[in-house]
Amino acid sequence: MARFPLNWRRSPGSGLELQRVTTELETEEQEFRMIGALARKFFGSANDRRVKGYQSRVNAINALEPDLVKLTDDELKARTAEFKQQLAQGKTL
The missing domain is CATH 1.20.5 (Single alpha-helices involved in coiled-coils or other helix-helix interfaces)
Incomplete structure (x- = not known):
């Protein structure tokens, strides 16, 4: 048809x-x-505008990477415990 x-x-x-x-x-x-x-x-398309809105967060996260790459597994575990403690105290990360 x-x-x-x-x-x-x-x-x-x-x-x-x-x-x-x-x-x-x-x-x-x-x-x-x-x-x-x-x-x-x-x-831009709706998707382009949405991705553009995320770009500042992506840049902030990517800026943290060089410092985190230097940490050992034990140091990363300690940071995780530190973040959990801060959250329990009501602090925003």
Whole structure:
């Protein structure tokens, strides 16, 4: 089943052939898609905006990495216990 209407049209020299007819609704849909694409170019997609909002957190976390890489497993376990104690005291991390 075709999504868009089809009509037989006579083309020069080749007899009858099946051609798609552009409907007014289809033209409006195309215009709407073009406007949406233009808006995404200027403002980004919803996903792009969400990722952009996370970027500051990602940068802050990545800044911590060089110090944490230097720690041994035992030192990391001690830091974990320290953080749990701070949370129990009501401090926000």
